[in-house]
Amino acid sequence: RFRYIRNFHPERPYLQTNRYKQARYPTLWAMKKMHAEGELNDVQARFLADERPEEELYDLAKDPHETINLADSSAYQSILKQMRGRLDGWLRRIDDTDPAPVDSAVVEHYREKMKRIFGERVEQRRERWGLPAKK
Structure with missing residues (x-):
């Protein structure tokens, strides 16, 4: 009933850089533009x-669409702990306690x-959608 997610690298964004997707998925650019303009919920x-x-705990x-993270909710702390x-x-059973760098x-x-x-195509998409170049 519950889904628990531990993000071992929370400093990384949900949408990590993927040049193939950046070059091939126009929806991604539409979302980036809408995000930059504050148009996303x-x-x-x-x-x-x-x-x-x-x-994360859902x-x-x-x-079912995992939109409400319950990990910080006091009502769900016992489930989170479990x-x-x-x-x-x-992780201990499969001996995965120290991920290799x-x-x-x-x-x-x-x-x-x-x-x-994919670099050239990514830049073309960035320009087409009017988004600033990456630093």
Whole structure:
């Protein structure tokens, strides 16, 4: 009935950079433009937020679209604690208690590859939608 999400990197945005999507999905640009102009409601704007909460808890019976995060609600703390414990136990069982750091050289290789493949099209879309260039 409940969905628990632990964001191990809450400093990362919901919508992480994906040059393929930026080059191929016009809806993404429409949403970015609407976000920049303050035209999205709270639920829509959350998708474009710069960071995520550390934990999310949703009651799928009452909120099947996961729009109301109950993790900070005092009424759901016992469920949150139970779900947190289940995840922690599972991570211990599969020996996933210390995620390996990402090799920055590998990350940079693929970042540059995506820029080469999709960079020009991404910039064309950015200009078409009237959005400022990335810094």
